[in-house]
Amino acid sequence: MAQYRLTMSQREVLEALIRLYEQKRRLIKSKEIAELINRDEGTVRNIILSLKSLGLVESKTGPSGGYMPTLKAYEVMKGAVTQMPVKLRKDGEEIDITVVGIEVLDILNPEGGRAILRVHGDVRRFVRPGDHVELGPAPFAGVRIEGDVIHVDPASGQISIKITRMISVPKAPVMEAASRNPITTTPDTPITELAKLLSEKRIRGVPVVENGRLVGIITQTDLTRALAEERVDASVRDFMSTPVITVRETDDINHAIELMNKHDIGRLVVVDSTGSVVGMITRTDILKFIAGLQR
CATH class of the missing domain: 3.10.580.10 (CBS-domain)
Structure with a gap:
């Protein structure tokens, strides 16, 4: 599959489209996406056009029309969670480690998925294999992840965890x-x-x-x-x-x-x-x- 280097705005809109489509199982209006991510609807439409040109979005015109993600969009976005940073917690206590990105791997593995956390902070001091960590919600996606640390790589600022629980909390009052x-x-x-x-x-x-x-x-x-x-x-x-x-x-x-x-x-x-x-x-x-x- 070709590599897609999406901008932050493109990724944000595509994440919102996928999330709304999975919730509602119908074509999604640009207004709904704009409301979810608190962006101007005109800007959202322009970004959707760029995503459509990449083959990541399909559309239908008319009163009952709207947008839906393509299978290619799911492949591109697989495992991607953006709109960090969030603080990491260990055994329920917040520690001085900030998660700035997450990549979820093997999410369909019956033995449990894995996640790579890109972090800022002194991982040598605060995290070691076997620790139970939690993060979230991610400010946009509302995703919360819990897992056990498998590997810590201070040089690259990455922590590998085995996911024990992952939920998406709806954005609602x-x-x-x-x-x-x-x-x-x-x-x-x-x-x-x-x-x-x-x-x-x-x-x-x-x-x-x-x-x-x-x-x-x-x-x-x-x-x-x-x-x-x-x-x-x-x-x-x-x-x-x-x-x-x-x-x-x-x-x-x-x-x-x-x-x-x-x-x-x-x-x-x-x-x-x-x-x-x-x-x-x-x-x-x-x-x-x-x-x-x-x-």
Whole structure:
């Protein structure tokens, strides 16, 4: 196959086209691509024309027309993930290694694919074979990759990993996955009353609101601690967590994942521009959204 040296813009548009086509399984409009990558539609059309001249895109005119990637496009883009950089994490902790490019290999191998990471940083100091590493989401593609380090090449700035998990997180605001208008409690609510509420509603945590202002969050874990300390006469105020890690309703789902990983928590309170509680999003909500199981 001939070698194609695509520009960053061409690669970005082709990645977007492939991703949208795989999601929707129909011809894709240039407007949809432009919205996904936040580019001018006229610019996108011009880039598509250049890709079409290379035999990477097919098109159909008319009201029901649009664009689709060719098989050659899949060959050219196989394994390519661009729009870095992102920080590398080892055993869940961010390290001072920046991934600036990824090439995925043998993705259809039943024993697991491999990936070559091009990185900046002192790989000798931070990474060695056998380490479990994670990266993502890539700013554009939303791809997250986990794997075990096979080989480290400090001279070329490359790390080879065996992929253990790779997912693509849709670019969407958190409210598309979050539970809306969540149940809340107050700081003065007795712990016993809250325990009954969580049991009846089958939920594991609620925001704590006082005079319309978010002041804390309390979870099933906090209730277990209260029980262990035999504080059955306590109120929510005594065991709630504060300050509360929140996410804006307009933030991307990937940002919510980053916050959960950074703070090692399983849920976030979703607030609007005034700071009012409008939703709750959990790891389970995100997994259901990725799997297409949300309501």
